[in-house]
Structures are given as C-alpha cells and as structure tokens.
Amino acid sequence: MVTNKNIILVSQFINDFGSGFSRVALIILITTWFHAAIYVGIYSFCLFVPGIILAAPIGHFVDQQARLKPFLLKTSLAAAVAVLLILGLVGLRVKNFPLLIVSAILYDTCSSFYGPIITKLTVRLFDATVYSRLNAAISTAMMSANLLSGVLVTALMTILPLATLFLADFLSYLIVFCLLLGIHENIVSTPAAPSQFTGSAWNGFGYVRQLFHQFPALVPVLMTALLFNILLAPNDVYFTQLATMVFHNAKTTGLMTSAFSVGFLLGSLLYRWLAKTVQLHTFIQLSLIEIPIAFFMFGESRWLLGSLFGVILLGSALPFFNISNKTILQKQVPEEDLATVSNSYYALINLSQPIGLLGIPLIIDAVGMRPFTLLASITYLAIAGVIIATKKISPALDR
Template sequence: MSNKRIILVSQFINNFGTAFSRIALIILVTTWYKNAIYVGIYSFFLFIPQVVLATPIGYLIDSRRDEKRLLLVSSFLAALAILCVAAMDYFQVHSFVLLVALAVVYSVISDIYAPCITKVTVYLFDKSDFNDINASISGAMTAANLFSGIIVTYFISFLPFTALFLFDFVSYIVVMVLLMFLHIPPTNTATDGVAATAAQSTSMWNSFKIVKDFLSMFPYIVPVYFSAILFNILLAPMNVYLTQVAYQIFDNAKTTGLLESFYSLGFLIGSLTYKFLCTKFPMSRLIQTSLLLVPITLAIFGSAHSLPVALLGLAGLGIVIPFFNISSKTIIQNKVPQAKLGVIFNSYFALMNLSQPIGLLGIPVLIGVFGVTSVLLVGGAFYLIAAIMLVLFNQISVELNE
C-alpha cells in the first residue's frame, strides 16, 4: 500500500472512530448528569487544553526524529484513554471529574495526529502535490465525520455506550497497524530533528509571539488570517444556526439532523471539487471565491422559507469553506520550514480558535433577541462587505500561490 493510501485510509478510520467517541461522550454526559451545565463545563475543559497546549504539542512534533513512532505512541495512548472511558461506563463509575479528565487526556493525545500527519506529508510529497493531498485528507475526514454521525445516531438507540467506545479503541488498533507500513525517509526525519532542537529559541508556551513572527515574515498572509478569524466567529455557533433554523423557521427540530447531513455533504463535495479546481485556479483565487460565497450561502440558508432552499444554501456553504481551509493549510506547508512546521501550524490555528467563544457566546444572544434569520442576513451582509473590500483592494495577494 502506498504512503498516500495509508495516510488517507488511516485518517478516515481515525476520524471515524474519534467521532464515535466524541459524540458518545457528549450524549453520555447528558444522560448521566441531565443538567446542561455539565455539558458546558465538559465542553469548556475540552476547549481550553486545545488552545493552551497547541504550541507545546507543536514543539513536541518538531523535536521528534521519528514522526512515525510519535503517531504510533499517541494512537496507543489515545486507545488506552478511551478504553478507560469504556471501563467507566461498563462498571458505572459516575465520576464527572474522572470522566472529564479522561476525555481531556483523550482529546489532547488524539489532537497530535492531524498536525503530525501534516508534517509527514511535507516529507513525503512535493510542494506541487500539497493541495491534492490536503484535499484528499479533508475529503477523508469529512466523509468519516458524515458517516459516523449518521451511524452513531442509529447505534445509540440500541447499543450501550461501552460498545461505541470499544469501536473507537479497535479503530486505533487498525490505525496503528496501517501506520506500521508508512515509510518516512530516515534522512529527512533525522536532519529535521536536529534543526528543530536548534530552532527552539522561543518559549514553547508563547504562541502569540510565534504567530506574530510568522506573520511578520509573510505579511501578505495577514488578510487571510484576519478573514479566518472572522469566519471562526461567524461559523462557530453552526450547531445553534442549525437547531434554530429547524425550530424557528421550519417548526420541526427533527430537521436538524437533515440540515447537518447536507452541511457535511457539502464539505465532502467541496473537498473533492477542490482537487480539480486547484489545478485550474491559483489558491488566491480560490480564497477570494470562498470569502465572497460563504456569507452569501449562509444568508441564503438563514433566509430560506422552504427546506430545499435551506438545504441548498447549507450544501453551498459546505462546498466553499474547504476552498479557504485547504488553501490556508497548504500555504503554511509551503512557507514554513520543516523544522518549525509543527509549532507554527498548531499555534496558528490555536490562536485563530481563540475567537470562537465570541461567536459561541455572543451570536446566540443576538439570535435570542433578533431571531436567527435577521442575524444571519445582517451577519452575512457585514461579512460580504468585508470580503468585497479585501478583494477590491487586492489584499489576497498572488504571493500566496508561491
């Protein structure tokens, strides 16, 4: 099996199993403790380590001489963590603190996988292949999330939580077997490991400085980063949009699942479409397209008075978001030296995600006051104006394509 196929298959299985556990954990917390405050606390403690530990994890990845071993060890530890969660459920150990602690450990360890694979792709493929491989990985991840959500929703009605967690455990075993056949040239990893050790002059906790230095070196990336932060704020409460549109507009909360499926389906189509478009159009053009179409499709979704129009808007939104996300990932791979890729990649996206609480906390309040349609229309209009300004003033530089 080729390296590319191993990466794609293992990424699919990894995301598939992880999605099983993450969905099951949320439902388990809700089932055990009933009160929504427990879900809020649980979500908070999962979010904070992802931001705080992003830079140290990046340094960990950059300092390793053998990324394959790191992938195997982290997968093994994640498997152990989820096995402990399965044991908690099986033996009915209703300790919220222990459950949250295990979930945090599981989340942090499993989050090593994506940036590590990102760095491995830099070793294994030419720059000209980055867009293609990133689009393929995005497609594999989206397909896994789409199908796992549907399957978990079905299985949860008659299977115990323990079985779902054990499924994730088995998926990690399969991933480890696949990764054993991954071939990374030893000369690259050894050389890069030495370079990474020498490069660690910045505090491993100072993600702000790391990102600031990176953007100072490549100032034409700043508008893209600014756009990503705005997108994060706008799209963070996506689950709120889905539930509120289902309830307020269609007066049927059960349509939430259908809306979410079309949104995920759009992501899958967008990832696959990107593989073709990236060979025809430069990344700067694809980013511009995404900037303009995201607010338009979101507004179409929010203003829809019929389910087909809402589904069309959601699918369109899902299609155009990968144009931005995949391009952003490829830009970092193209610009960052291999020795610093892990820490810059993790810090870049961790700081970006700090903007999510603004959307998660602020936008639902606005929806409660003005309604979901008004918020999505006004928000879409505001973001569209910002996108038009960025495009008209040539802020999305062609240097991104180099």
C-alpha cells in the same frame, strides 16, 4: 509514494471514523448521566481551553522528533489507552463528572498529536507540488468518516449500549496502528537546518508573530479567519433555531447537520479537482464570497430545500479556505518548525470562536433568526468585497 499516500488516507479515514463515535457518545453520556445542559457546556469549555493552551507545546514536541513514524505509532497507542479508560468508566458506571472530564481531556490531548504529525509527515514524504491535492484528499477522508460515523451513531445508538461506541473507537486505533506500520519514512542522515523560529514552546503567539514578520501576506488571511470564525462558530445554534422556530420541525436539525457535512465533503472533492488550475489565494477569495451568500440562502429561504441547499453551499466553502491555509503553511514554514508554527496559528484562529458561541445566540434571542441572518450576510458580504477589492488576499500566498 503511492503506498504512503494510501496508508495516510485510509488511516485518516479510520481514525476520524472511530473518533466520531466517541465524540457523539461523550455528549450523550454526559447528558444522560448528569441531566443538565450546564454539564455539556462545562465539558465543551474544558476541551476548548486545553486545546488552545497545549497547541504550541504539542507542535513543539512533534518538531523535536527526528523520526515521525515511531512517534505517530506511540501517540496512536496512547489515544487508544485513553479511550479504554473512558470505556472502563462507562462499563463500571462510574458517574464521576471530574474524572470523566479528566479522561476526556487526556483522550483529546493524545489524539491532538495525530494532525500535526500527518501535516509534517506530508512535507517529509511528498513533493510540494502535490500538497494541495493531498490535503484535499485528506480533508475528503476526514469528512467522509465524520459523515458516515454520524449516520451510524444515529442509527445504532438506540439499539446498542454506549460502551459499544467507545469500544469501536478503541478498535479503530488498533487498526490505524497496524496500518501505520507500513509507512516508509526515509531516515534523514544530514543534520537539521537551524531553526528560523525561536521562543518558548508555551508562547504560541510568539511563533505566529515571527511567521507574520517573515511572511506578511498571511496577516490578512488570519484576520479574515478570526472575523469569519465568529460568524461560523455557532452553526448548531443556527440549525436548531431554523428547525424549531422557522420550520417548526426539530427533526430537520439532523438534516441540516448532514447537509453541512455533505457540502464540506463536496467542497473537498471539488478542491482536489481544481487544485491544478486554481491558485491558493483565489480559493480563499471564493470562500469569502461564498460564505455570506450561502448564509443568506439557508437563513432567509422560505422552503426547507432552499435552506438545505444553502447549508450545503456553506459547508462547501470551508475546505476552500482551510485546505489553502494548510498548504500555505506547508510551503512557507520550514519542516523543522512546521508543527509548532501551524498548531500555534490554528490555536490563534480558534480564539474568536467563543465570541460567536456566546454573543450571537444573545443577538438571535433579541432580534430573531431571520433578521440576524439578513444583517449578518449583508455585513459579511460587504467585508468580503472590501477585502477582495483592496487585494488583501494577494497572489504572494501562492509562492
């Protein structure tokens, strides 16, 4: 079990480390090649929509696999090929926006298999008592990789060609492939239990509805996630507005982005440390209180250090909610349906993001950054208080 755990954690780190290079490089590439912000917006939209539409089919396809290790190896190679295609476009300087978008969607789709496979593999390989700590360790590996890759990209992109970043991502997939060969997956000889979830693989909402019927305690968690996702979606807008309009220094945008990543990493480490003593529903309650308090601190502080501390606190709250959600699903959803249901659940949560991304910048333009953060933090703190006081986040989630 220790060997499998180490392989999963190391491969997760390398996978996210390489993906971080491509993620930043694609934004830079589109900006430098096409010289208009609308292209970045179209690119983001074109990745968001397939991510929602394909979530349930990807999960369903994962659930159909009797053995996960060979499928994980195949999808890793497919993602490597997709990166190689983008690298070819960059190397040959094929400045064709539709072709670049198609290649990016292909890459994003191939890499989207990794998460649900690992979620399901965790259930297959480990006991339920270690889910929380293992999920926290995976979250730590992911954020550590994202933080390190972000720092390296910032340092290297001025001295290395963009093609180097895509090449690094391609090589990371080859390393991950070699690591995953060492996973020991027991072959299940007994027939699979009959599925408790039925419906079309394209109807993710149907699977979520069945989940809520079987486990109603999760309904308030989803509604809370949808509501808080509206506030948290435009983080980049908050950071740039504070940096340029409040502190009058655009360079502090990078500091805030890094502080958020550091906070997320610290929250993941703290979760792993507290997982033995703190219940899942308590972690969720803590995050609901922590988010508006942190939002108030980073938005209303008159000093940069105070804002940075608020950003760190905000980042640290998210693992409390995210890891708990993942663990609850692993415990409540049968393994044979886990990828389909969990992917559908997270796709539904993400549906509220465009409301925040499109609506909140308009409100900030109308009233200003600081009046908005004050109003939003008070409103969300009141909502969190009502949710906790009425016990909507119940101990039933801990089962």
